[in-house]
Amino acid sequence: MASLNVGNLGEYLREQRRQAQLSLRQLADAAGVSNPYLSQIERGLRKPSADILQQLAKALRISAETLYVQAGILDERDRDEVETRAVILADPSISERQKQVLLQIYESFRKENAAEAEAEASTRAAATDGADAGTDAETHHTN
DSSP, X not given: OOOOOOSSHHHHHHHHHHHTTOOHHHHXXXXXXXXXXXXXHHTTSXXXXXXXXXXXXXXXXXXXXXXXXXXXXXXXXXXXXXXXXXXXXXXXXXXXXXXXXXXXXXXXHHHHHHHHHXXXXXXXXXXXXXXXXXXXXXXXXXX
């Protein structure tokens, strides 16, 4: 399903509900929440808990992480990691041991890339600081 560009959680939920061809009452019943409460969420008057978002996601048959991002509970990078892990764990063609090994490799790559990015940022910062110090020295000499 294509990612929708909607302004907030309520609008996003309403659009997902409409795409699923569910009435407000049908979604409320399927998610185990009251009709007025769901209406308030869709209108932006209430901010649901992670548990309620999970129930709504299940009823809509969409990723709970997508709703968490819309609600501001997860940022986009966290969602990507969670979804990657979920896909690996859900793959029926590999064994549990293989899934765990694959997750360990995945995590080691993420840590390695984060360390490289941090080292690169430190190198850039040091180079910028050195250039600023040189400019300061030149300014001091001309005075």
